[in-house]
Amino acid sequence: MSQPLPNQIQLRRDRPVCRRMLLLLSVLLAGFSVVTWRLAVIQIKESPRLATLAAKKYQRHIVLPAHRGAIKDLSGEYLAHDEDVRELYTDRTHLREVITVRHHLAAVRGVKALELREKLGEADTIAAYHEHVAKVLAGILPMPEQEIREQISSDKPEIVLAKKVDEETAKKWEILFKAEHIFGIHMRPTVARCFPAKDRLSLVLGDTDTSNKGRWGVERMMEAKLTGVPGEQLIERDKSGHELPSYRGQVTEPQNGSDVYLTIDMQLQDNVEAICERAWKANKARRAVIVVTEPTTGTVLAMAARPHLDVSNPDVSTWTNHVIADPYEPGSIFKVVTLAAGLDNRKISPGEMIDCGNMYYEDPVRKIKLSDDEPLGMQTVKGVLVHSSNIGMYKISKRVGQDMMLDYATRFGFGASTGIGLVGERAGYLNTGKWSNTTYSRMPIGYEVNVTPLQMCMAYGAIANGGVLMKPRLIDRTVKPNGETEVVPPQPVWQACTAKTASTLRDFLEGVVVEGTGKRAAMAEVRVGGKTGTTRRYDPEKKRYIDGSYLTSFVGMAPIDNPRLVCLVMLDDPKAESSAMVRGGRIAAPIFAEVVRETLDHLAIRNERPMKVAVKGGAQ
Incomplete structure (x- = not known):
């Protein structure tokens, strides 16, 4: 039996219910639409950004x-x-x-x-x-x-x-x-x-x-x-x-x-370090420095200094590389600069006689007083260097003059860094201003000028190689991981003096060892040449020279006829029985001979790669 159709009374009674149902349906549809839209945005538009955020949390x-x-x-x-x-x-x-x-x-x-x-x-x-x-x-x-x-x-x-x-x-x-x-x-x-x-x-x-x-x-x-x-x-x-x-x-x-x-071979370096250590302790010096270079290329073969490292102090500012960062007054080893200027410019000739007087001298014009260790009388220019006469060297410097002295000091690399590239290198000191009377007399003999041991080695290297000042060469080569090799070539700086003057100075330096102040540097098996230096020690805190305290040096080359090495030895404030015994010829020269012997023996057995010096330029 079929159900009767609803009459109008029932329809009017159910209409509000239908409206509420429709409203609820609309709300649900709207809600689902919003959720669906949001999910779509998250999945499509926001997906890359959210994925990145999630990855950042756990990705490293x-x-x-x-x-x-x-x-x-x-x-x-x-x-x-x-x-x-x-x-x-x-x-x-x-x-x-x-x-x-x-x-x-x-x-x-x-x-x-x-x-x-x-x-x-x-x-x-x-x-x-x-x-x-x-x-x-x-x-x-x-x-x-x-x-x-x-x-x-x-x-x-x-x-x-x-x-x-x-x-x-x-x-x-x-x-x-x-x-x-x-x-x-x-x-x-x-x-x-x-x-x-x-x-x-x-x-x-x-x-x-x-x-x-x-x-x-x-x-x-x-x-x-x-x-x-x-x-x-x-x-x-x-x-x-x-x-x-x-x-x-x-x-x-x-x-x-x-x-x-x-460029340093540690076998040679260790030998030089050992010699430096012994010399430092045996002479109770404040510091000791030994530098060995190859004059034709400027190559550094070894460098040692004491004290060299305070392992208990992590502050690197207290660690001084005395070879490049501690200038000093060189004394008589600087005299070759005065002679180079005089010989190059014909202010003197090798055989010319110079009156070195009777140990004491006073310039009547500048009122400068100078003295030698012994009365030397008349000496050739060579004899002035061989016997290290301060009086004779001053008389030569008067002919050279201030401008020429400064020019040649600069030519030999003084007053500027060598360019070795190590942090902390100092240029030393060269008085380029107005000179006092003492500067005229003191600079030609190695006072009132500050140099580093490396500068002095490079200067003597120029005398050894024919007059060319070389840039020190510490890096031999670099090798990339693929085996590609890049050799660092020697770098000439300029011509410091003529080849003729350099040859003459080498003869003078041999004379220092054969008959002069450097006899303790002589070696039976090889001819060597060099120069002694003894300087009164200046105390920068007291601002005066200390009586009985000296810096002793010897710098030279071997073999003298074809120098393969230049070596400098310097000891600061060494101790001896008397101050008269503290001389470069007595203390530094024998150490030089020991280092040269070790180095020549080492070079004889080392399988060296042949090297060529770059073209020399600017010859004077």
Whole structure:
């Protein structure tokens, strides 16, 4: 039986209900539409941005460190190199991921995560886990537990807890972390600078800072060549801190820096260091310096100084490389500059006689007083140098004059840095202003002028090689990781004096050793030439010369007919039985002979690569 149709009364009664149903339906449809639109926006428009935010939370940009190039001696012995190590660092994101933290803490305490959740709130859970991590790390790190806890709880994205962790130690730590349920503390590869040479040549090699950049020495000088280009890789970790291999990004391999080879051979360097050490201690000197160079190329073969390094003081500003950074008044070894100026400009001739008087002399015009160690009377120009007459040298300098003296002092490299490239090199002092009467008499004999040992070596190198001042050459070559080699060629600066004058001066210098003040530098097996120097020691604090305190020097070359080396020996304030015994000829000359003997023996057996000097220019 069919149902009767609703009458109008029923329809009017049901109409409000229908309207409410329609309204509800409309609201539901509108709500679903908004949700659908929002989901569409999130999935299509906002998807890249949200994915990036999610990736930032768990993704890490890993720097693949490039090896800094090694520094080696001429024969390839490692003096400084990078070593693969690890560093331990914190990951703030994972250390504060409460769900994962709770599971690890529950495992540590031997309870279920749900049970732990009922007992501890989120903040207490994280604090308790950080305390556990700090306690474990305090057992392996040289830091107190409280300090480690502060580092772990820091708001910084990451903090490095340990550097220079060797591979074996890193593996042991990783096993420990797994056993103790440590996460959010990770190991990553890095490099550490190692110096197998230790304190050998340390003031030349220099050091690197915390970012492995050169601070001084060769490390800084060759920064552009030594520095490599780091690689990179993106990795992503899950909430538990485990890497997700499927999300590992493309790897850009690092490019290592070039190796740098010094001109110094450590076998010779060690011998020279030993001689320098003995001389410094035996003579109880304030400092001792020995420099050996190759005159034709300007190559530095060895350089040693004492005191050379205070390992107890990390402040590098207190470490002085006395070879380049500690100028001094050279004394009589500077006299060759006066003679070069006079000979080049024909103010004197080699055989000309000079009246050196009877030990004492006073200039009647300038009222200058000078003295010699003995009465020398009439001497040839050669004899003035051979017997180191201050009186004779002053009379020669009067012919040369101020302008010419300054010109030749500059030509021989004084008053300017040598250009070796090491940080801290000083130019010394050359009075280019108005001279006093004392300057006229003192500068020609090596006072009122300051030079470095390296400057003096390069000046004598010019006399040895035919008159060409060379730039000191400390770097022999650089070698890229692919084996490509770039040799650093010798660099002439200019012609300091004529080749004829240089030859004449070499003859004079041999005379100093054969018959003059440098007899203790003589060697039976080889002809040598050189000059002694004894200077009164000036105290800059007291602003006066100290009685009985001297700087003694000897600088020379061998073999004299074809010099292969130039060597300088300087001792500051050496002690002897009497002040009369403190002379360059007595103290420095024998040390010179010992160094020359060692060096010539070494050069005879060394397999040298042939080198050519660049074209000489500017001959006068």
